[in-house]
Amino acid sequence: EAGVAQSPRYKIIEKRQSVAFWCNPISGHATLYWYQQILGQGPKLLIQFQNNGVVDDSQLPKDRFSAERLKGVDSTLKIQPAKLEDSAVYLCASSLGTGAPYEQYFGPGTRLTVT
């Protein structure tokens, strides 16, 4: 079974530039998550989709971050404009459904460095 795919794996941008990350979840997984993991901390949820609808985006900085999941499969996360504090690993995860206790499967992440 193919895992969660993410690209790019690494990205370096200057502050105020924009960047986009892509995620392809495991086939058949209805729920998709984007997490932000700052160095030395655990992942923090940014947004959760159930199929192509948003379930929870309460911790997404909506003035600069946006995400979409068209057709209920792939998803993109965008940052515009980026700030220095956005430097982190952005993890995409998927699960069969919502409602604990579904196990979440994580992609390898995109390491973003903002200079």
Add this chain to the structure above:
Amino acid sequence: SQQGEEDPQALSIQEGENATMNCSYKTSINNLQWYRQNSGRGLVHLILIRSNEREKHSGRLRVTLDTSKKSSSLLITASRAADTASYFCATSNQAGTALIFGKGTTLSVSS
């Protein structure tokens, strides 16, 4: 906000020894999960324990849950160099959907 908090922050042991890490959380839970993260395989689910369970085993892993103390422990027996990683406990958010992770315990196993 972070729900779980792991202790210790860092742990160094020799191969063959046992490693124990603890997790404390603040609010009532339905279940608690442990994940491992290393550079090679990313973040991987290890084990899930439900609130009505007290102990669970999976291979060399043993997880306990004490809901009265709002704490859980992860024991790795006969550790190997490949167990070197960060270990996170995670609980569900209020909606019961996404996970809230602690800051993790960094385990180093030397041969």
